[in-house]
Amino acid sequence: MNAQEAAKRKAAEAALAYVEPGEVLGVGTGSTVNHFIDLLVERKLAQDIPGAVSSSNATTQRLKKAGIRVLDLNQTGTLPLYVDGADEANAHLQLIKGGGGALTREKIIAAASRKFVCIVDESKLVGVLGRFPLPVEVIPMARSYIGRELTRLGGHPVLRDGFVTDNGNLILDVHHLDIVDPVRLENEINGLAGVVCVGLFARRPADVLIVGSSSGTRVIKATASGGG
Numbered sequence: 001m002n003a004q005e006a007a008k009r010k011a012a013e014a015a016l017a018y019v020e021p022g023e024v025l026g027v028g029t030g031s032t033v034n035h036f037i038d039l040l041v042e043r044k045l046a047q048d049i050p051g052a053v054s055s056s057n058a059t060t061q062r063l064k065k066a067g068i069r070v071l072d073l074n075q076t077g078t079l080p081l082y083v084d085g086a087d088e089a090n091a092h093l094q095l096i097k098g099g100g101g102a103l104t105r106e107k108i109i110a111a112a113s114r115k116f117v118c119i120v121d122e123s124k125l126v127g128v129l130g131r132f133p134l135p136v137e138v139i140p141m142a143r144s145y146i147g148r149e150l151t152r153l154g155g156h157p158v159l160r161d162g163f164v165t166d167n168g169n170l171i172l173d174v175h176h177l178d179i180v181d182p183v184r185l186e187n188e189i190n191g192l193a194g195v196v197c198v199g200l201f202a203r204r205p206a207d208v209l210i211v212g213s214s215s216g217t218r219v220i221k222a223t224a225s226g227g228g
């Protein structure tokens, strides 16, 4: 395992402390979360949870393979805990997500959870969000229109070639955005007709950010003033 994977695994390991026996878990998508799922099994915690709500087809497959029941969010009510990774995080625990294309279901689960624990390696921490191209899920017929609007907002949208989301939509990755006001930009992009979801998690940031590195983990918690 290379150093970055080891750091992701450390962050995932630290998130196990938030898992309570008997409680349904929300589970995100990506390589960091895959470590978390593997560790749930290795540390024998998987057997103590009634099931998990999954944020993607890929995570559903992995959960099932791990012997964890996959539950419907419509049947579970509010979730006590959601664990997911991110592509970028700032000091206010605002995030860019969707590098794997799972942003819409991830945002739904984050919104429907009391506590969102985000697990990242230290390369994901940034001062200003936007170095990572911002994913925007769009209804196919709105692709060109939304592309023009995103250009008007100062970005450089690029269609994610050959990629279709679990919801049957397209992703525009928006390059060259300097996201100085994440909440405002999230609202603005959400307001465009044909946008399904923007991968900016600013209105609902993480509650806890666990940052893994070669020297261990650092836990950053949201403050009352928050980021937006």
Ligand SMILES: O=C[C@H](O)[C@H](O)[C@H](O)COP(=O)(O)O
Residues within 6 Å of the ligand: 028, 029, 030, 031, 032, 033, 084, 085, 086, 087, 096, 097, 098, 099, 100, 101, 102, 103, 106
């Ligand atoms: O759509 C994918 C998700 O937002 C992931 O949480 C994000 O891309 C981070 O993935 P990874 O843990 O593989 O870096």
